[in-house]
Amino acid sequence: MTKASNTRHTILEKAFDLIYKKSYQTTSIDEIIATTKVTKGAFYYHFKTKDEMGIAIINEIIKPTMQDTFILPLQNTSNPIEKIYQMTKFLLLENPFLKLEYGCPTGNLTQEMTPWNIEFSKVLKELVIEWQTTIEISLQKGIESQKVNNKVNPKQVAYFIMSSYWGIRNFGKIYNNTDCYHAYLKELKLYLNNLH
Amino acid sequence: MTKASNTRHTILEKAFDLIYKKSYQTTSIDEIIATTKVTKGAFYYHFKTKDEMGIAIINEIIKPTMQDTFILPLQNTSNPIEKIYQMTKFLLLENPFLKLEYGCPTGNLTQEMTPWNIEFSKVLKELVIEWQTTIEISLQKGIESQKVNNKVNPKQVAYFIMSSYWGIRNFGKIYNNTDCYHAYLKELKLYLNNLH
DNA sequence: TACAAATCATACTAATTAGTATTTTCTATG
DNA sequence: CATAGAAAATACTAATTAGTATGATTTGTA
Structure with a gap:
């Protein structure tokens, strides 16, 4: 697993946790990048939109x-x-x-x-x-x-x-x-x- | 039914329709007052918060x-x-x-x-x-x-x-x-x- | 009819939202 | 080790959000 694909996977896993607990609509991208400690640039490098991530x-x-x-x-x-x-x-x-x-x-x-x-x-x-x-x-x-x-x-x-x-x-x-x-x-x- | 209590009931009914279709979180107060043709002042006269309306x-x-x-x-x-x-x-x-x-x-x-x-x-x-x-x-x-x-x-x-x-x-x-x-x-x- | 209280209207605010533009830093390969 | 492209960091934008402040109307009642 490369570092990049690891970043991607971390985002998906942490975002899943948040969404499972809080629902998709109320989980913001700012919240996801805060808990994953990934920057917005990294997030949007891996996913074009929030829905694509979903x-x-x-x-x-x-x-x-x-x-x-x-x-x-x-x-x-x-x-x-x-x-x-x-x-x-x-x-x-x-x-x-x-x-x-x-x-x-x-x-x-x-x-x-x-x-x-x-x-x-x-x-x-x-x-x-x-x-x-x-x-x-x-x-x-x-x-x-x-x-x-x-x-x-x-x-x-x-x-x-x-x-x-x-x-x-x-x-x-x-x-x-x-x-x-x-x-x-x-x-x-x-x-x-x-x-x- | 007074005019005021009618306003209140209209808000509740129309808001219910929207929430049933779209969910609570994604139904905004602006949307509710737009479809009910009630102003924000009227809305917040009847309900202190969105949750109180819910x-x-x-x-x-x-x-x-x-x-x-x-x-x-x-x-x-x-x-x-x-x-x-x-x-x-x-x-x-x-x-x-x-x-x-x-x-x-x-x-x-x-x-x-x-x-x-x-x-x-x-x-x-x-x-x-x-x-x-x-x-x-x-x-x-x-x-x-x-x-x-x-x-x-x-x-x-x-x-x-x-x-x-x-x-x-x-x-x-x-x-x-x-x-x-x-x-x-x-x-x-x-x-x-x-x-x- | 006068007038106080109830009801409603308008214009705002501060925070949050998804998404973008631009620059910087890595990383693999010649 | 040089460098091109991948990956990530930073600083922004425009739209939307719930809620507020304040003023204008209605409405019931003395």
Whole structure:
């Protein structure tokens, strides 16, 4: 990693932290360069606009992380129902990257930037579709291997699971307490067990 | 309604529209007074700060509307399971007040203002708790009248339903298409039927 | 009708915003 | 080691922001 590409990456990481905590709109470039200790000249050498940086955060920070935590685990399992539960539990209670009071980075950005920034919507939609497709495929495979009841509709279930996840993260924010996560997880388990 | 209180209410309604569409942070007071055709002097006569207006919108616009569409229907039903489905379907597909591409007003504000504005968090939390309590009580009544299986845990189910609703509104935003609502509703029906 | 209080209008301010213009300092390569 | 281009530093701009100061109108009521 050259010094320059290191500067770029530092900006993206620190900016992500700020945006995850404070939202995109309320995070100013002056704030980003203050916390990264990078000058405005350096910032604008690497990113033509604030939005270009925002898109880069999604593609270069959020996307790879999501690949590891949302996509790969589901691709390497023969038991999607159990894996979905484990994944969700990990994401809500154990993942050090995600914080109760700040919600879900992708969910936050989706709510904030859609529909008013087409570019953001586009890359976020790609992310979401990849997640959704992965869930659907894993359930379809589960049906084929008779781990999942063949009456299950993978698309519907995918929407239901993803929605409830995004939603409960919003509840976590407002209650600022993991109790709601625990209650949610119990009900999620009951729901998932009915898919067997 | 006096002329003054009419001015106040106009500001709140128009500001709500803008904030629902564009978010709170990106809606400026100049924009609000431009669309309401009210002067800055009038605005600041009625509201000491922008945040005071924001809180007023929640208490005087969102709360009463929510009372009518989220609370009362559930209080006047003997069959909560069926009513929850009907309500959700109405909210997603028929309510003229809510728009696919703009999501859920309360969900948007929660995501945007929590945890960074304590005052907003407080009133939003009150709103959410009222909704949650209503669902729980209606399910409890349903258990007592044997419309709902007595193994059902009202608190857990309430979280699950509310979460999935907030979440699917986020999906509606990003897909900008009601297909996801229809798929979600089908799965919601299956889930709810298992509570009988 | 008079007049005090309520309501609204106008013109401002100081801070913050994203972005630019220009110069300086590195860094890789001949 | 010389030098061209990459990378970064500095100082600015124009627009927008929430909020204020002050003056002009309405409005209800004695």
